[in-house]
Amino acid sequence: MNIHEYQAKELLARFGVTVPQGRVAYTAEQASFAASELGGWNWAVKAQIHSGARGKAGGVKLCKTYNEVQEAAADLLGNRLVTVQTGPEGKLCERVYIEVAEPFIKELYLGFVLDRKAERIRVIASAEGGMEIEELAESAPEKILQVLVEPAVGLQQFQARELAFGLGLNIKQVQRAVGIIMGAYRAFRDKDAEMLEINPMVVTQDDRVVALDAKMSFDENALFRLPDISEMKDLAQEDPREAEASQHNLNYVGLDGNIGCIVNGAGLAMATMDTIKYAGAIRQIF
Numbered sequence: 354m355n356i357h358e359y360q361a362k363e364l365l366a367r368f369g370v371t372v373p374q375g376r377v378a379y380t381a382e383q384a385s386f387a388a389s390e391l392g393g394w395n396w397a398v399k400a401q402i403h404s405g406a407r408g409k410a411g412g413v414k415l416c417k418t419y420n421e422v423q424e425a426a427a428d429l430l431g432n433r434l435v436t437v438q439t440g441p442e443g444k445l446c447e448r449v450y451i452e453v454a455e456p457f458i459k460e461l462y463l464g465f466v467l468d469r470k471a472e473r474i475r476v477i478a479s480a481e482g483g484m485e486i487e488e489l490a491e492s493a494p495e496k497i498l499q500v501l502v503e504p505a506v507g508l509q510q511f512q513a514r515e516l517a518f519g520l521g522l523n524i525k526q527v528q529r530a531v532g533i534i535m536g537a538y539r540a541f542r543d544k545d546a547e548m549l550e551i552n553p554m555v556v557t558q559d560d561r562v563v564a565l566d567a568k569m570s571f572d573e574n575a576l577f578r579l580p581d582i583s584e585m586k587d588l589a590q591e592d593p594r595e596a597e598a599s600q601h602n603l604n605y606v607g608l609d610g611n612i613g614c615i616v617n618g619a620g621l622a623m624a625t626m627d628t629i630k631y632a633g634a635i636r637q638i639f
Contacts, residue, residue: 354571355403356585359450361567364544364582365551369536371529372564375452377401384426385419387451395454398425400434402444403590405550405568406485410436412446415454422451444590455563457555461520462486463534463564465541465549474502474541476534478516482553508538522556529562530554537564544582545575610635 356364362372376387388396400412407413412434414425426449433443460482468475478498481489490497498519502508510531517530533554541549550568557563576583588596598605612634616622626636 354573354576354582354586355590356569356571356582357401357403357448357450357587358399358567359401360585361549361569362564364569365537365540365564365567368540368543370533370540370551370564371562372567373452373455375450377448377450378426379430379448381423381427381430384449384451385423388416388419388422391451391453393453396422397452397454398422398429399450399452400429400446401448401450402434402439402446403587404434404436404438404444405552406436406438407434410434412436425449426451447589455555455557455565457553457557457563457565459556460553460565461530461555462489463537463551463554465537465546467547468501471501473504474508474538476500476502476508476512476516476538478520478534480520482555486550486552502538507542508535510535513538522562523560525560526556526562529560533562533564540569544579545572546570547572608636610637613637 359375359377362375366372374391376391378384378387384398394417396416398414398416400407402412412429416422416425429446429449431446433445435441435443462479462482464477464486466475466477476499477486479486479489479496481493481496498516500512500516513531513534514527516534517527520530522530537549537551540546546569548570551564551566553565555563555565571579571582592607594607595605612629614622614625614629614636616625629636
């Protein structure tokens with residue numbers, strides 16, 4: 354289950370992660386009012402959809418006046434944003450996040466994933482923030498730092514410090530980065546997350562370290578014990594067929610073909626789908 358950026362930041366803040374001040378808005382007028390409430394001189398207006406790479410698709414706009422904030426929100430709200438992760442149909446933007454724009458001097462990457470092969474949480478960090486980690490892994494894998502967390506003891510302070518020093522930070526920045534790394538780890542662990550990505554994590558001119566963006570997904574099988582996370586679910590961001598099926602406790606994956614697959618086992622299902630494809634047809638559901 355995915356959640357919006359503003360929800361991920363609210364969650365991370367509860368675990369001590371430093372995030373910029375922000376407000377969610379559902380109309381252009383609310384967006385302008387949110388900027389006036391936040392104060393400051395520059396704001397970021399961010400489309401809230403379940404997708405990364407929003408900035409490259411025009412989903413993040415920097416504004417210097419309340420009127421610019423209102424216009425940017427009006428451009429985004431009610432429209433579909435197409436990114437490299439949404440497919441050509443895009444996703445409908447029904448809310449925007451207004452955030453005080455943080456000037457920064459360095460962009461970093463921090464991520465947490467479940468490594469099923471290693472049966473561990475894998476922490477990933479890089480001094481090359483702001484770009485897709487998959488692209489960096491292909492072009493410059495030596496710039497990626499990784500730590501496997503021993504589940505019996507959890508992520509240790511010394512491991513977080515090693516990561517922070519590996520990012521080329523000074524002593525003051527390292528102390529603050531360690532706080533973010535440890536807080537993000539606790540959020541990931543305690544909330545049964547499957548993925549947590551802070552990209553970028555930035556360093557400001559006064560040596561603060563801030564989570565400028567955040568993306569989280571959770572294990573749906575654990576939602577029964579996480580009512581606070583379950584309440585964050587936005588059905589409007591999901592395939593309506595899958596959303597309806599989930600209300601009936603059915604596992605449903607919508608595809609683009611015209612042949613339905615109703616199966617009772619993953620192995621047989623995959624073999625059936627391969628057979629359909631081999632015959633020149635396209636699957637519609639799984």
